[in-house]
Amino acid sequence: MFMRMDRLLIDIPRLKEPDPNAAAAIQELLGGKFGEMSTLNNYLHQSFNFRGRNKVRPFYDLVANITAEELGHVELVTTAVNMCLEGYTKPGDPDDAPLKKGKDMRNSHHFIASAQTSMLANSMGQPWTGDYVFNSGNLVLDLLHNFFLECGARTHKMRVYEMTDNPVAREIVGYLLVRGGVHVMAYAKALEKLTGVEMTKMLPIPNLENKAFSETRKFEEKGLHRAIYRFSPNDYKEIDKIWNGVHPEDGQPLYVKDGPPEGAPIPDLEEKPEMFSPGLSSEEIEELAARLSRNI
Template sequence: MFRHQKELQFEVNVDRPDPQLARQIQEVLGGQFGEMTVMMQYLFQGFNCRGEEKYKDMLMDIGTEEIGHVEMLCALISQLLDGASPDDQAEAAKDPATAAILGGMNPQHLIVSGLGGLPTNSNGVPWNGSYIVASGNLLADMRSNLHAETQGRLQVARLYHMTKDEGVRKVFRKMLARDRYHQYQWMAAIDELEEKNGVIVPASFPAKDEKEAEKHGLEFWDLSEGNESSQGKWATGSAPDGAGDFVYLSDPAPQGQKPVMDIPDKTLHHDLDAPAGGVEKVVKKVADQIKRK
């Protein structure tokens, strides 16, 4: 059950309208790493959680808080749009200073939402459900949550320096503080889950089950120009789970075969002619496959 309370989590009062800033703030509302994404991500992880109750409870707590953050941003955007009208857009062309502000306004704030927030990013692209991750694996999901909060806080910090409006900055400072805590929270959950199940996801498929491929789980393949990548712990250190030491391969060679594909049936209209000896190669390939079986 969800219950709506009329008061916002934190106070929202801007110093002055700024339609251009309202458009920019849409990114942290309905963008890939905006509040709508983390809200839906945490809630769906919580709805579907089959693990310990404390994880479900935490996910529902923070997902519900994010609903409040979406509402806060909608209130912030609405205040920044106060007083805007179609006539203002026309008037903007006469005054360069006004044009600089209203000229950067998202026209959908006038046409679609009637001076309110939208479930879109700063370019008007609609929010997409494919942004969220809810895999059912707690460690995988918590790592995704840390990534989402990292990117979200980064974007709010950038917006903070794009305005001098102290009212807006006050809202951003509260969001930055909460996003900092959320990073702490996910790091604590990740640490707890790693201690319980190990650092590799999924823990239910251990390295030994990789059989002949297991050794490749410790190799760093240098596949770009230069060898600077050899200087990192990822190339010369030890695996975090104690599986062994990393091996740096400066010039790795292919270990597979060159693929040879059959000439398709002519009814597929690939316009391909069988090369010299092509039919014989195909027959031999099929014969070899039969022998191996």
């Protein structure tokens, strides 16, 4: 089961001006083949379907625990898309075409299929699909796939970073490069334990360290490139049988941190009357609040 907290993994900046085209680019990191929906659902279903987990508990713990962090990554990327879209259109009479600006944007689906919010789709508007999930049941093969998946995800993050100087996009990509780098190395170390093949010698893939991207540096200075969070008060305690040793880039010790990150408040999305969202007038909201108060 899962416990949810109403917090975002990190605080993200508020934009002075909306940037729908940056939102379209960030969509790739959510609903693309190597996006967060893919990493989440690969690890989620591998953990659900894991055979013999009590005999190889550290490997199960690793996959299951990373799954929980991926849920937070989906939320983070979703929020970034929403922040880039926030405030692009204004309320108006339907005959005045208040959504007119949306038709010229990179992804007009944001203005039709959603209330100027994220979608489970890539940067071209193509929907995410369960066909992106790989779960063979063979431990080595699934871990090898996860290693490949995280390397592909890292490549796409780096390219999105180079596509836009949008501060929201770069903030979340900087964080995700650091955290994704942890997952790449975790799967590499798991494969080393299983097979003896020194997978970490191939890293980083692509061959460019995170510190080349300025928004990663503050997270690495905090040691987040060396930490695995344990997203459970009582479970997944055998992660440290895999996640141990030192980081290959700076020689500092790897460590397991009990509990999730402190996090930050989730930005509240304003009402969008021109999108009929949430579809309640101010009077109706006040009446609803009063009715709910009476029921306490």
